[in-house]
Amino acid sequence: MSGTVAALDEAALARWMEAHVPGFRGPLSAEKFPGGQSNPTFRITAGSGAYVLRRKPPGQLLKSAHAVDREFRVISALAQTDVPVPKALALCTDESVLGTLFYVMEEVRGRVFWDPAMPDSQPDERAAVYDAMNAALAALHSVDVQAIGLADFGKSGDYFARQVARWSEQYRASETQPIPAMDRLIAWLGENRPPDDGRMSLVHGDYRIDNMIFAPHSAKLLAIIDWELSTLGHPFSDLAYQCMQWRLPHEGDFRGLAGVDRSALGIPTEEAYVAAYCRRMGLDGIPTWTFCLAFSFFRLAAILQGVLKRVLDGNASNPEHGLKMGRAVPLLAQMACDLVEARG
Template identity: 35%
Template sequence: MTSSPPGLDLDALRKHLDDALPGLVAGPLDAAVIAGGRSNLTYTVTDGATTWVVRRPPLGHVLATAHDMGREHRVMAALRGTAVPVPAMVHLCSDPDVLGAPFYVMEHVDGAVLRDPESLRALGPERVRNLAFRLMDTLAALHAVDPAGVGLSDFGRPDGFNARQVSRWRRQLDGSRSRELPGIDALHERLAATAPELSAASIVHGDFRLDNTVIDTGRGDRVAAVLDWEMSTLGDPLADLGLYVVYLGTPMPAARGSHDPVTTVPGHPATGELISFYAEKSGRDVGGLGWYTAMSAFKLAVILEGVHYRYTQGKTVGAGFDTIGARVQPLVDRGLAALPREKG
């Protein structure tokens, strides 16, 4: 009998799926944790004939609204059939009694998740360059989707989005504080004092980056799926672009081997070139991107500090969490550097 990975009782899952979707599962289930995730837990589950992916919140220390399975399921179901590639949704279970938390099941999309510079280098410079622009194409396509047209007009509150983001991530930080982080309070104060009005309203992914996509390396390196929608909402599209800029300049959260930024990989376009490409594709004014970059550095610092906190409490599953804490302070410093210099 196959043992269940942490957080996923295979017997309970099989019984629930047999009741909810009779005939879906053809045999005994086997499962494995998908490495690389630092927030919600993700598993591959197979009955020997079909493979699915199951997502559930992390074990313990779950901050309110941060791990809403229903929102992830809803946004991907809504985007299915648009220019944004997403997996097909199979089932949503809101009953926490089945696995100890709500969860959903989706199709498994074939392809590669490129989590580190070495994986990119293996593609060669030309493919790396083309892939970087395809990712920007995908982000612009997401921001072009009409929320009302896909049934997501009530998916968030765009008005006041940027100011609320500052407040929200400060609250998340306060819920995960376990050590001193020099400069993080000053960064928060400056962000709060200079939050811009909404540049435009769109569906925002909230964590758009290379390793939250599946790349079909066997079919022209197309973006086969965008994953990890746990922080998606309606808001300012420049929030996604700002976060992507931060990711370009820092080690990927799941990096192995070399810890160089992805922009150092031969063939990868310069950050400014990608920003200009996005601006042209989307028609958006990106002149005030510095604030969004600083906000994104603050947000990512808070997220990783929360992961570090769970690691210190023994509430993480998988390897690689011991290095997360060291990545927080550089993000705080980068956020401060991205903001315009204070006068005086």
Template identity: 40%
Template sequence: MSTPGIDWSRLVAWMAANVADVGEPVGVSLISGGRSNLTYRIDTQARPLVLRRPPLGHVLPTAHDMRREWRVISALAKTAVPVPEPVALCTDEDVIGAPFYLMGHVEGEAVRNRDETKLSPAQARALSERLAEVLAAIHAVDYAGVGLGDFGRPDGYMARQLERWGQQWARSKTRDLPEYDRLAARLHRRLPAHSPSGLVHGDYRLDNTLVRLAPDADPDILAVVDWEMSTLGDPIADLGLTLTYWQDPGDIERSSIPVAGDITLTPGFLDTRRFAEHYARVSGADLADLDFYVAFGNFKLAVIVEGIHARFMQGKTVGEGFEQIGASVPTLVARAHRALDEGL
């Protein structure tokens, strides 16, 4: 059985020795790939599992750390934050060529596009409110109490984030972009004097959750996934990135950025301002500096997209739809400048 990123015979042997209770693996299929870590469905005799591994090429330092993902979902398994069941971690790169972990398969949907998901206005509002509530639940976790006290360094988090993503840009960039350099300098000058601390997901958006949809009930979020950039830091940075992905009615420019869908245009969805307000009500957070965090979200996403573009240019992506993604980077940089100038 030949699947990019999977050495099937070695995986079967490893699972027989480490997760024999699920029975012999009988099939594998790629769920998502190319933009971030690779995700596969592994069918076994007992039940389906999900395997996560790093991308095939251009892996940046500190990114795509399977051990961190595994550690955080294991810690959150008994909290109010919905996560998939942790099953097993493999750090032996000889098995499939990279570290990986297995988690339980969640019977939910990754919701991205409005033409693929039928929601009534009441359901759309309920789902957007639930998304804010789950984000607040992540930020409310007693991280020391669940064994994540050393998972990051909250003090100085935003300054380190600016430095880290600046370094990632230097490693990934495929062209010179003066407006990026000007943005980085502006963000350094605008760093908030004080910031809260908590567990942060690092890439929180609706399609990094699995949603239960039913015709006669409000949607619910069954699991938050893709924890590869999680750490301890400033929770409002999570909110800023979520709002970066959000598309409001009339925002034509946002529709040209292909890294998130247009589900938020469904009638009934909260717009960015109301979503932020609902999060503030649930969490009690102070959003006085939200414009900075939205600008930072666009900055961070620009760097991430440039990395995806770099992998595409090297022929190291798995999947389709990457030909135009590099054009999004200048747009994201411009949106970050506009957030600093005009606010949310």
């Protein structure tokens, strides 16, 4: 079974929102945001204001993917903390309304920096934005999950062991052609996984600059969005995932920082960014950094392989972009292999 991302049934949605969203007043119109490869996202404009709707895509999906109900739960819980998130309004688990699960949240108006080099900003603003991201990540990893009701939001035990197994399985389930570098990388991760150090926190899972909304005229971080991959896990996985952007190319379909004059732009080096995080978390350093980075490249490659498979199956939210990103899987795997070989 396959499907395509269709327009929303606005009449059915309006009836549901009238019953479940406090203060809602129609009529409404829905417009799909152009970005996003996973959960289709829509701006809902109504008589009572603007909202954002996130839904599961149609069709046959990989197990545990597109968990919009988990997104809703985590942003609802984080409303009790200093971590900036949109206000969650209502979750619909009745698939008869729109065909798949969805939730509605407030719309946060601000700026999204799609390019981590922030070409339209000045050095002082870039430095302040990167520091705000760093501070928010440390705040997220310091959240007391027991206190906000998320103690059961993920499994206990060795996070990296579980994640390597999970994403290896997901990758094999969506494999479309042999990629020798991915095979080598999966083997290396299995053989070089460090002992579990017992660290556990709430992790975002896709922590990067374009999953954040900043104030229109300042570096204030208003909201972290796209929590689909959030869970309880190792905090260094979030940090390493974001730091991949320092290493990815700044060309073609990649929006990385490799080859960019970061000093002139006011953007911290990877080393300075990691050091700032460590200061905020009271750490002396991260001795397993090479493994964390290699794991992050592997995980992103597995995610993009899933995107490519959804394109080929007709379930992609943005097919053209999905094809391009799916073709990047061999590059990501090779970059990780080069990284571990360079570190010995």
